[in-house]
Amino acid sequence: MAKSDYLENAILDHVLGSNTFVKPGTVYIAVYTTAPNDAGGGVEVSALGYTRLAVPNTNAYWSPAVGGVKTNAQTLAFGQAVAPWGTLVAAAIFDAASGGNMLYHGALSVPRVVTAGDTVRFMAGEIDLTES
Secondary structure (H helix, E strand, O other): OEEOHHHHHHHHHHHOOOOOOOOOOEEEEEEEEEOOEOOEOOEEOOOOOOOOEEEEOOOOOEOOOEOOEEEEOOOEEOOOOOOOOEEEEEEEEEOOOOOOOEEEEEEEEEEEEEOOOOOOEEOOOOOEEEOO
16 A cells, blocks of 8 residues: 555654654544545445444554565454445545545455445455555
């Protein structure tokens, strides 16, 4: 996943004197039918029953970074879809359950069609956040 413009600027300001960036205690994973870019955009799922997935921002959920890569430490699962979500092509991590600031975004390795009754999961190690 790539950093958003918001996070790039927040980190630069934090490291080089302007503002202090405070990490969110919880992050929220969103899924998309049209991918966002560094500036945002894209089309987030808005089906009946869909909500962003709340994930505590701790080492229990996010493995320590190794070689500039950080991954999810355990399987992360959305609630069961009660209506079709469409074809998912991307995901993003936000600092709020709705609205908020996008922190990271990236394409799914394989697009996924979600129908009623499906559960979207990211298995442990499936979300890769890379610094370069």
